[in-house]
Amino acid sequence: MPVKLSFTLNGRPVSAEVEPTMALLELLRERFDLTGAKLGCGEGECGACAVLLDEEAVLGCLTPAFAVDGRTVRTVEGLSSSEGLSALQQAFVSEGAIQCGFCTPGMEIAAASLLRQEPRPTPEQIRRGLEGNLCRCTGYVAMIEAVEAVNDD
Amino acid sequence: MTTETRWIGARVPKLDAPAKATGQVRYLSDLSLPGMLHGKIRRSDRPHARIVTIDIGQALAVPGVHAVLTARDIDNVAFGHGNDNNAFKNDIVRCIRDEIAAVAAETEEAAERACRAIQVTYEDLPAIFDPREALQPGAPVLYAEHPDNRPFTYSYGHGSIEQGEAESAFVVDNEFELTWVNHCCMGVSAILASFDAEGRLTLHSQTQVPFLYRRDMAAIVGMDPADIRVIQPTIGGAFGSKLDIYPFEPIAVHLARATRRPVRIVFSRQEEFRASPTRQPAIVTLRTGCDRQGRLTFRDAHVLLDNGGHTSWGATIPFVMMQTVSSLYRVPHVRFACDVVYTNNPYSGSFRGYGNLQATFAVEQQVDMLAERCGLDPLEIRRLNAQHSGEETGQGLVFSTCGLKDCLDSVARQSDWAQARSNREAGAKLRRGVGVAGLLHVGGGAKIYRSDGCGSILSIDDFGKATLVTGSSDIGQGSETVLAQIVAEVLGIDIARVRVINDDTDVKPWDVGVHASRTSYVAGNSALMAARQARDKLLGAAARSFQVPLEELSLRDGSVMRGSERLTALDRLVRSLHFSERAELLVTQAYFEPASVKQDSEFRGNVSPTYAFAAQVAEVEVELDTGVVRVVRVSAAHDVGKVLNALGLEGQIEGGIVMGMGYALSEELKIVQGMVLNPSFRDYHIPTAPEVPEIRVEFIETLDPTGPFGAKGVGEAPAICLAAAIANAVYHATGVRFTRLPLTPERVLEGLIAAGLVADLGASPCQA
Known part of the structure; x- marks a missing residue:
């Protein structure tokens, strides 16, 4: 039985009709062509699918699409504005936190969620904040520095 | 002479970083074409069996299915380094990942449902899972052409082992065992194949070798290479995993041809763990000798490589392993032999370092053992044996520039080596240790084809x-x-x-x-x-x-x-x-065209125009009660020739170090009876942000005369020697030598108990 839902997506009101089994990630990628969030494992282990639900990071692959009804979803595409990259995104670029880039959207979402809860996180809090997001290229060092750099601003 | 540069040596962010930071970049799994179908593969669930029947009737009846293919439907050309692989297996499956059939359907769900609906009956054959058993007389045979299960052997030598032994005051002899490791690229394997109206093929592919790929693919699918166009969308990590053609790729082409529609195949993560190539498991038997002063006299190595059921580049890693055995430090007498044997385990491909992690793990632990025997500091024995710029090794590698000694000096400084070596106790339950390892790797390609x-x-x-x-x-x-x-x-x-x-x-x-x-x-x-x-x-x-x-x-x-x-x-x-x-x-x-040469039939010759060197020091803590090893700090020094992009270089080195730490401490595909038992990030642990040690990096600029602005390659080097440095540090902390990876808490605790450092409570923590 399809479910009708309305929600705010990257600042704009949208609606969709979804099967109850559909994951939020599939809704975003397949219906709205927002492919920034990635399917890395489908089991909630890698964090590549992370998006902000009411400004808090959730795993797109495990969150049912219907759960966003009436709420606000922000994806990596919604982090930047017409003025350009957000301070966080710019820090990821400048600090060399991006190599293959596949984990980047999820990593930025996790960082954005952390910075909202804790605007001046300690290095230890940053590490914990990124714990659920896997990266195979960078060794995380530049990512941790990128979040610190935002913190410094 | 120094000339001022504006861009060379600067910290330049990756050009595509803004597109990646905003999620605009499209990876293969983000691409689709009009009318595109989804491909899924039905794989063997038996390690070694004859396929008796394949019934695709129910699969064809699944709504949305456009084609179901098996070996019968295609010209099933053999491919791979051993010419022992096929898109679909004809009659025998030789490992659990083997491809039997494939489906193209309008949705992934339909393709999956149809795959499950394919009925396969098997007749099981006796299987081999231990490479040592593969060489025993009477062992089951995987391929009739190779009745000894040994498709490849390698043999190299310089000098005389007998003379080396005679010149030795000390000799160490160990067996090291390395296991399967998955690349864990964040972007899973994928391909998109489409034919145009005139029969030309476009492949959106993740390949790292597009031109060789085009040639090989043409042969496999029966086309003129000129009619194949390879487009490489942004790749979600490779690390060597995309250096070969794997069956899913021609399968996508066959499905696209059969359906006259574009076909995309994207692996699931579980499939990625089970059906993509691995780092090679190896059993390395090594003897190294030195004289009373600590000068190395000989190395005598035998390597047994588990090739798995088919051959990919994993079978060729002895090329690199023998370089480290022959040429990491001055070694006058060397013998290297390797047997590559078939088993019914998953097969291995190429992986950053290409056999050098395995070889260096053995070689660099024995350097430490010899240092202890002749009463030298681990850094001292390495300095004593390290080469200079301009030296040619016994294998004919010419070190146009060699910063190995500078690297050793740098890590000594960075880690405050002498102080760190003298400070082991950290309370009753905790030991500290510090260990070093060096490395040698090609730094400007390897001339294994006619042109590099x-x-x-x-x-x-x-x-x-x-x-x-x-x-x-x-x-x-x-x-x-x-x-x-x-x-x-x-x-x-x-x-x-x-x-x-x-x-x-x-x-x-x-x-x-x-x-x-x-x-x-x-x-x-x-x-x-x-x-x-x-x-x-x-x-x-x-x-x-x-x-x-x-x-x-x-x-x-x-x-x-x-x-x-x-x-x-x-x-x-x-x-x-x-x-x-x-x-x-x-x-x-x-x-x-680099001025390197193809090695001769005895593996002699300067295969790379320049070589990369490095040293890394690992500082560890070992919890005696639990066996947990924590890497606290890594100090690295890399001879990079010349820094081209300081930001990118740091990223390569940090990433390689953390990858090397995963290899050392936690990464292991648990394979039992040919089956990967831990095909998920939950059960296969790669390092996460909180585990990352403090990392210090220093670049050693040796200004290679033939490198661009003096630079040499550094992509693989950072991952190579950390496992050896960590094992040496764990030995320094505990006095227990570990010759198998990874150093999981269970394995370390077992070692500590066996050495009497910890009381045996009678049951492992897992059984309690």
């Missing part, structure tokens, strides 16, 4: 924008940024005015591909040649036009300069060539 070159085409348009079309590929490592820096430096323009095109075989000139740490060196030299030609053309034109001596001109800040006088803007000069009577466009091309 790369082509470049450089054009400067009427608006002063430079476009470099390079044969090389980017797999996330940042090669396109380094190439743009080289062009910007030579042409004296802003890097924002350089565009690099590297993703389409219909456009770019030939290149071997991303492997053997070659791109900065080989593609860098190629880009440098093309850029210098463009510069010479520009300056020549300016000299003519302004009637000034050529040698007084230079390019800077987008202009032609005579000393500090600005003569004209670059774009203006280009237009004046274009719209003049000369009617000349500014386009140059170059092909760079």
Whole structure:
């Protein structure tokens, strides 16, 4: 039985009709062509699918699409504005936190969620904040520095 | 002589980083074409069996299914380094991942449902899971052509082991065992195949070797290579995993051909763990000797490689292993032998380091053992045996530059070695230790094909924008940024005015591909040649036009300069060539072939034009009660020739170190009876952010005479020696020598109990 839902997506009101089994990630990628969030494992282990639900990071692959009804979803595409990259995104670029880039959207979402809860996180809090997001290229060092750099601003 | 550079050596963010930061970049799994179908593969669930029947009737009846293919439906050409693989297995499956059938359907769900509906009956055959058993008389045989289960052997030597033994005061002898490791690229394996109206094939592929891939694919699917175009969308990590063709790729082509629709195959993560190539498991038996002063006398190595059920590049890693055995430090007498044997385990491919992690794990632990035997500090024995620039090793590797000693000195300083070595106790339940390891790796490709070159085409348009079309590929490592820096430096323009095109075989000139740490060196030299030609053309034109001596001109800040006088803007000069009577466009091309040689039948010869060296020190804490090993700090020094991009280099080294830490401490595919039991990130642990140690990195610039601006390759090196350094540190902390990886808490605790450091409570923590 399809479910009708309305929600705010990257600042704009949208609606969709979804099967109850559909994951939020599939809704975003397949219906709205927002492919920034990635399917890395489908089991909630890698964090590549992370998006902000009411400004808090959730795993797109495990969150049912219907759960966003009436709420606000922000994806990596919604982090930047017409003025350009957000301070966080710019820090990821400048600090060399991006190599293959596949984990980047999820990593930025996790960082954005952390910075909202804790605007001046300690290095230890940053590490914990990124714990659920896997990266195979960078060794995380530049990512941790990128979040610190935002913190410094 | 030092010349001031604007772009070389700078911290330049990766050119595609903004597109990646905003989620705009499309990876293969983000791409679709109109009418595209989804492909799924039905794999064997038996390690060794004869396929008796395949019934696809129910699969064809699944709504949305367009095609179901098996070996019967295609011309099933054999491929791979051992010519022992096929898109679909004809009659026998030899490992659990083996491809039996495939489905193309309108949705992934339909394709999956149809795959499950395929009925396969098997007749099980006796299987081998231990490479030692594969060599026993009477062992089950995987391929009739190889009745001894040994498709490849390698044998190398220089000097005389007998003489080396006679010259030795101390000899150590150990067996080291290394296990399967998955690449864990964040982007899973995928491909998109489509035919145009005239039968030409376009492959959106993740390959690291697009031109070899095109040739091999053509042979497998029965096409003219000229009719195959390979487009490489942004790749979500490779690390060597995309150096070969794997069955899913021709399967996608066969499905696209059968359905006359584009077909995309994207692995699930579980499939990625079960059905993609691994790092090679190896049993390394090594003896090393030294004289009373600590000078190495000989190394005698035997390696047993578990090839798995088919052959991919994993079977060729002895090429690299033997280099480390023969040439890491001065070793006058060396013998290296390797047997590659078939088993019914998953098969291995190439993986960053290419056998060198395994070899270095053994070699560098024995260096420490010998240091202890002859009473030398681990750093001292390495300094004593390290080569100088200009030396040629017994295998014929010519170290045009060698910064190994500088690397050892650097890590000694960075880690405060002497102090760290003397401070082991950290309370009753905790031990501290510090260990070092060095490494040798190719630093400018490896001439294993007739050519190890790369082509470049450089054009400067009427608006002063430079476009470099390079044969090389980017797999996330940042090669396109380094190439743009080289062009910007030579042409004296802003890097924002350089565009690099590297993703389409219909456009770019030939290149071997991303492997053997070659791109900065080989593609860098190629880009440098093309850029210098463009510069010479520009300056020549300016000299003519302004009637000034050529040698007084230079390019800077987008202009032609005579000393500090600005003569004209670059774009203006280009237009004046274009719209003049000369009617000349500014386009140059170059092909760079490194001065390396293919090794002879005895594996002698200078296979790379330059070599990378490094030393890494690991400081660890070992919890005696739990066996948990924590890496607290890593100090690394890498001979990089010359820093091209400091930001990118740090990223490569940090990433390699953390990958090496995963190899050392936690990564292991648990394979029982040929089945991967931990095909998920939950059960296969790669390092996460909280586990990352403090990492210090120093670059050693040896200015290689043939490298672009003096640079050498560094892509693989950072991952190679950390496991050995960690094992040496754990020994320093506990006095227990671990010769098997990974150093999981269970394995370490077992070792500590066996050594009497911890009381045996009778049951392992898991059983309690």
